[in-house]
């Protein structure tokens with residue numbers, strides 16, 4: 001199983017390198033890696049396992065964070081209605097998005113960033129994502145709320161972008177145009 005020892009930290013070149021498209025159909029190795037990524041995210045949200053293995057809770061993970069420069073992400077998060085969004089995806093792509101933006105009033109964190117970096121991270125409020133799941137099926141997702149935020153955070157990782165790149169350097173908590181804070 002993956003642990004925090006497998007997660008590279010800010011400053012590691014993999015976090016700033018655009019990741020490569022996964023050749024489909026995916027190899028058994030790539031499927032194994034992606035399944036382990038989703039398992040890590042689920043484990044990190046299990047208090048017993050997180051405690052036992054020293055896992056920092058996370059709602060997503062991108063392959064560059066485990067030093068695999070491939071376009072693979074895992075997400076395991078509930079929206080504000082309690083719907084579960086649990087996905088292990090190859091080559092996710094945002095094909096359209098709202099003009100309206102959204103942000104988490106408490107800011108964001110990252111398993112690859114050990115310190116807190118305060119500030120609003122402006123994201124699109126709604127996105128449409130296409131991808132191929134770990135079973136090889138093409139999927140299209142229309143996302144809003146926290147799931148939309150997480151997917152953007154993970155897809156940023158595939159493009160070498162970190163959450164704090166989006167924070168206003170002059171005033172981290174400056175008002176964001178056309179944006180609503182997620183409750």
Ligand SMILES: OCN(O)CCCc1ccccc1
Pocket residue numbers: 058059060061062065104107108109110111112149150153154157
């Ligand atoms: O890349 C995954 N990761 O570092 C774990 C935290 C993910 C995350 C945290 C806050 C808002 C959106 C996404």
Ligand code: NI
Pocket residue numbers: 109110111112153157
């Ligand atoms: Ni992250």
